[in-house]
Amino acid sequence: MKILGIDPGSHVTGYGLIEKIRGKPIHILHGEIKLSRNEILSDCLLRIHTKLIEIIQENKPQALAVEDVFYGKNIKSLIKQAQVRGVTILAGTSEGVPVFEYSPLEVKSAVVGYGRADKYQVQKMIQAILQLPAMPPTDASDALAVAVCHMNFQKEKVV
């Protein structure tokens, strides 16, 4: 089973694809979609959506796992992040891939073992779990972590 994890962000959206083989998560790919400062929102949303559709069509994951928005942010960032999250979910659903959501707390608990882990700990654990030669960048690590979280917990569909 292939799982595409996504960490939608107001500046950077991370993605990471893993495959469950004999119960273990195997790394396939990861990356980050970075928005430039002067890029307008509508172009950002189109670029993120197009990239995700491309990854889904090429790799045909069976599930898309998305990190929930982070409520501690300022309201402008939160709204931008939620807009990105909207097109992220749409990318899965329009391609017939079921979408699941996990809170940052659930993701960290699943990967590091406790919910208040910092980004560096997530990176280190993802490198270890997926046996990668180097740590993936933070947002791609978060995305891979959501995918690993879904592999282990398999929650209900996003609501």
Place this chain on the structure above:
Amino acid sequence: MKILGIDPGSHVTGYGLIEKIRGKPIHILHGEIKLSRNEILSDCLLRIHTKLIEIIQENKPQALAVEDVFYGKNIKSLIKQAQVRGVTILAGTSEGVPVFEYSPLEVKSAVVGYGRADKYQVQKMIQAILQLPAMPPTDASDALAVAVCHMNFQKEKVV
């Protein structure tokens, strides 16, 4: 010039299409996409996006005008509304239609004459401006109001 106005909402998304003919706004169509209580988010987003793409492809508007999110809401509704807004903007951009945004204050000022007008006043004014036999429902009226606002003010592209 045809303008499609959209009022993205956490429960109801209104849309309204007008055409500027000899400087005047002429009503073409309006409607509302209502989300049912137990519908999951991913299905909602797909349904809204599909409906908007259908309207855009059938009517070929030259501009899409979207109302900004309303910050007074509770945070859960705000995030849902922002996710809907994300797929709304994407629907325009992916079809090559430029997207413009207006705050509720700008829309009310443009249509009713002052920013603190209530929903009923917007409905009455939209009925009068577009010479409709009956008042459109509130969210469709808001959407038609955003379209009328864009016809009169033509702001810069959404950011």
